[in-house]
Amino acid sequence: MFRAIGYSIKQAFKQLVRNKNMCTASIFSITSMLLILGLFFILIVNISLLAQTTQSQFDSIQVYIKDEVSEEGIYEMRNKFERLSGVKEATIINKEQALKIMKSRWGDNGYLLEGLEDNPLPNSIVIKVENLEDADAVVTRIRASEGIEDIKYYKSIVEKLLNITSFIQLAGMIIIIILVIISIVIVANTVKLTVTAREREISIMKYIGATNWFIRGPFFVEGIIIGLIGSGVSVAIMSFIYKKIVGAFTQQAFVMFSISMVPHGFLISNLVWIFISLGVGIGSLGSILSMRKFLDT
Amino acid sequence: MIRFENVTKYYGSNRALSNINLNINKGDFVFLVGPSGAGKSTFIKLLLKETDATEGRIFLGDMEVTGLPNRKIPKLRRNIGIVFQDFRLLPKKTVYENVAFAMDILHIPAKTIRRVVPQALSLVGISSKAHKYPNELSAGEQQRVAIARSIINNPSVLIADEPTGNLDPDTAWEIMRLLTQINLRGTTIVMVTHAKEIVDKMEKRVIAIEEGRIVRDDMRGAYKYHV
Numbered sequence: 001m002f003r004a005i006g007y008s009i010k011q012a013f014k015q016l017v018r019n020k021n022m023c024t025a026s027i028f029s030i031t032s033m034l035l036i037l038g039l040f041f042i043l044i045v046n047i048s049l050l051a052q053t054t055q056s057q058f059d060s061i062q063v064y065i066k067d068e069v070s071e072e073g074i075y076e077m078r079n080k081f082e083r084l085s086g087v088k089e090a091t092i093i094n095k096e097q098a099l100k101i102m103k104s105r106w107g108d109n110g111y112l113l114e115g116l117e118d119n120p121l122p123n124s125i126v127i128k129v130e131n132l133e134d135a136d137a138v139v140t141r142i143r144a145s146e147g148i149e150d151i152k153y154y155k156s157i158v159e160k161l162l163n164i165t166s167f168i169q170l171a172g173m174i175i176i177i178i179l180v181i182i183s184i185v186i187v188a189n190t191v192k193l194t195v196t197a198r199e200r201e202i203s204i205m206k207y208i209g210a211t212n213w214f215i216r217g218p219f220f221v222e223g224i225i226i227g228l229i230g231s232g233v234s235v236a237i238m239s240f241i242y243k244k245i246v247g248a249f250t251q252q253a254f255v256m257f258s259i260s261m262v263p264h265g266f267l268i269s270n271l272v273w274i275f276i277s278l279g280v281g282i283g284s285l286g287s288i289l290s291m292r293k294f295l296d297t
Numbered sequence: 298m299i300r301f302e303n304v305t306k307y308y309g310s311n312r313a314l315s316n317i318n319l320n321i322n323k324g325d326f327v328f329l330v331g332p333s334g335a336g337k338s339t340f341i342k343l344l345l346k347e348t349d350a351t352e353g354r355i356f357l358g359d360m361e362v363t364g365l366p367n368r369k370i371p372k373l374r375r376n377i378g379i380v381f382q383d384f385r386l387l388p389k390k391t392v393y394e395n396v397a398f399a400m401d402i403l404h405i406p407a408k409t410i411r412r413v414v415p416q417a418l419s420l421v422g423i424s425s426k427a428h429k430y431p432n433e434l435s436a437g438e439q440q441r442v443a444i445a446r447s448i449i450n451n452p453s454v455l456i457a458d459e460p461t462g463n464l465d466p467d468t469a470w471e472i473m474r475l476l477t478q479i480n481l482r483g484t485t486i487v488m489v490t491h492a493k494e495i496v497d498k499m500e501k502r503v504i505a506i507e508e509g510r511i512v513r514d515d516m517r518g519a520y521k522y523h524v
Contacts, residue, residue: 004404018389204385207345208446209374210402 008217015222022193023226030230030282031237033183034275037176038238041271044172045262051165054158061127061139061153069123069147077145078125084141086134090127095119122149184282184289192290195219202294212295219287227283231275238275239268298323298454298485299344304353306339306509313339315509317353321487323453326480328496329489330520331506337489340506341456345377346370358453375403378447378455378484382462384439386431386446392418393427396446403450417445421475437468441475448479455479457488461495469495496520 016023063081065074074092082090093101098121103113127142129135135155143151195202205215243264301319305312314336321327329337342348343355346362355362357376365373386395396417400410418424421441431439440460447455457476461469473495480486490496496503496519503518504511 007401007404200385201387201389204387205398205402206371207374207379207385208399208402209371211368211371214371214402 004214004217008221011218012221012225015218016225019197022197023222025193026226026283027230027233029186030183030227030279031234033179033186033282034231034234034279035237037179037183037278038234038271038275040172040176040179041274042238042242042262042267044169044176045267047165047168047172049262051161054161059128059154059158061129061135061142061151063125063127063142063148064150064152065123065125066147066149067122073147074123074125077147080145081125081127081142084138086130086138088128088130090125092123092125094123095121098122098124180278180282184286188286188290195287195290195294199294202291215295216288216291219291220284223283223285223287224280225283227279227281228276230283231272231279234279235268235272235275238271239264242267298325298358299487300356301343302354302356304343304350304355306336306343306348307351312509314343314350317509317511319504319511319514321485323485324480324483326477326486326499326501327488328499328501328503328518328520329487329506330491330496330503331512335506336509337506338458339509341458341487341489344456345379346373371402375450376452376454378450378452380440380443380447380455380457380460382459384431384436384443384463386439386442388431391428391430392423392434392442395431395442396449399446399449413449417449420448420478421445435468436463437465437471440464440468440472444472444475444479448484452484454485454487457486457490459490459492460488461490461492466494473499493520 063077065077069077074094078090078092081087096119099113099116099119102121106112127138129138135153139151139153142148202215246261246264249261299319299321301317304314304317306314317340329340331337339348343350344357344362346365350363353363357373360373360376362373387398390398393414397410397414400413415424415427418427421444423438423441423445426434426438426442431442434442440463444460455476460476461472464472469492476486476488477499500517500519503513503515503520505513505518
């Protein structure tokens with residue numbers, strides 16, 4: 001048994017070296033498929049994260065308080081709001097906190113805010129509702145209170161955003177599934193080319209009395225190795241590209257975006273396992289599928 | 298050693314072999330002759346279980362070939378050495394590897410392989426070319442490699458399908474001497490051939506097939522099949 005496995009591995013490497021061109025072609029097709037897959041994966045993951053953060057940022061009612069209202073007054077208002085039905089929590093964000101949040105959101109560009117003499121931001125109370133549907137009723141009741149400068153809430157925006165992101169997620173999943181199927185077909189065909197090129201070899205092996213698994217073994221291992229190399233290459237390229245993208249977003253004016261991008265290390269360490277299992281799966285499945293015809297008799 | 302009992306084979310509605318009864322003993326050297334399309338290839342295919350008989354039973358030693366489950370086919374073929382007209386060597390393996398490969402299949406320890414393969418190569422007289430690739434050899438040398446491969450696992454039967462078909466007369470006789478030598482060691486040999494001269498000179502058993510029937514079976518026969 002072990003000798004058989006050892007034999008397969010040894011032969012697989014010999015075959016790889018002796019059929020360099022075919023193997024390069026297979027590796028290339030797996031790599032390019034995984035790259036396209038990876039781009040969609042990154043897109044979907046980031047859009048999901050963006051949707052989540054946006055939702056948590058905007059899924060609240062922001063009540064701006066007039067400057068003349070005293071600190072005690074603000075506390076009273078908060079307690080009153082919190083007791084309203086449908087309200088989950090109400091938090092006070094005073095001028096200084098508001099400025100701090102803004103600075104942190106602007107990230108590296110936060111120094112732009114240093115030049116301000118007066119803090120122009122108002123005190124505010126952020127109200128989270130239990131359900132988005134309750135927001136309208138809550139806003140109507142808050143509006144009746146004294147000392148309120150403005151009320152901002154983004155129900156329609158959040159709803160639209162959720163619709164768009166769930167659509168993109170669905171479309172992305174469908175595209176990924178289609179791509180996986182296409183890549184299995186492509187790899188199966190590439191492997192079939194290598195098998196066809198060795199059809200004679202296989203028929204000779206059968207004449208000498210080789211069992212199907214003995215013939216299949218080296219091709220199977222070869223498929224796994226090709227899958228491993230393909231996924232390794234594509235992870236490396238993906239990692240490089242994603243680092244560049246994150247870097248570009250952080251350095252450029254898209255300050256808001258950079259915060260909600262999935263960290264490079266986290267994404268790549270997940271991608272490694274996905275790619276390796278996909279690559280190995282596609283490679284081994286492709287080799288077994290494409291050999292079926294030749295092992296029938 | 299090889300026994301056919303009332304074997305008939307149809308391909309669709311074409312009858313390739315018709316009620317063949319045949320017994321080849323251990324250690325025999327048999328020529329199978331006949332015009333193209335007479336059923337010689339079908340005979341070999343049935344013996345290797347490449348195709349199944351429509352009727353009748355086939356035995357190799359005490360193994361019944363007909364009715365052998367597919368997974369046991371490799372085991373059957375390991376008992377039969379085969380040599381083809383076109384040699385069928387693996388082009389990307391060296392002479393040594395081509396022969397060793399037949400032992401790899403049986404998972405024979407590397408140590409044994411290293412000991413036995415050179416012996417086989419020297420038996421067929423090709424030791425000096427052990428590390429060449431098939432396309433670097435002459436036709437006769439390639440056939441020698443194929444013969445070394447076919448006998449490396451000591452099969453009880455060696456089937457030679459027009460082994461001299463691609464060789465010039467002198468080389469053909471060298472191959473025949475080699476086959477005779479192998480036969481003398483006790484291996485049963487069935488040789489399909491069109492080489493009249495060889496059959497006539499060897500004076501071995503000749504089985505002539507025409508249109509799917511055995512038309513002649515002479516113990517010390519000649520090639521002629523229209524008597």
